Amino acid sequence: MKHLKLFENLNRQLEIGDYVLCIDGEKLHDSVFDRFLKENIGKYVGDLAGTKYMVVQFDYLPDNFGYMTHSKDMKNSLRFAPDEIIYWSKNKEELELIVTANKYNL
Numbered sequence: 001m002k003h004l005k006l007f008e009n010l011n012r013q014l015e016i017g018d019y020v021l022c023i024d025g026e027k028l029h030d031s032v033f034d035r036f037l038k039e040n041i042g043k044y045v046g047d048l049a050g051t052k053y054m055v056v057q058f059d060y061l062p063d064n065f066g067y068m069t070h071s072k073d074m075k076n077s078l079r080f081a082p083d084e085i086i087y088w089s090k091n092k093e094e095l096e097l098i099v100t101a102n103k104y105n106l
Helices: 002-010 031-039 063-068 092-103
Strands: 019-022 042-047 054-057 077-080 085-089
Touching (some): 019 031, 019 042, 019 092, 031 063, 031 092, 085 092
Antiparallel strands (some): 042 054, 054 077
16 A cells, blocks of 8 residues: 555645656766666756746756756756656655665566
8 A cells, every 4th residue: 555655646746845756858968867867866946937947956966967957056956847857756755665666677
């Protein structure tokens, strides 16, 4: 029943403050970036004004990802299109289950 509860929470609307898992939908970056996204949970902090993009903040970004940040004012943040945010939840632990399952191919 625990896993049913997980998907119950994942099917609601995305809200500011939710934890998210993202993908590189445009495939503009290398496999290091793809791996980073698969293994790290971000936090949705809002929309990028005047665009369709959403801003996601991470606990850290590797130094070589600095060129991808959308703003120098918001540290460790990247922008994503709505279809690039694949899972979201109020509870970070729920997304950690998905990260662990993907990491070990479960």
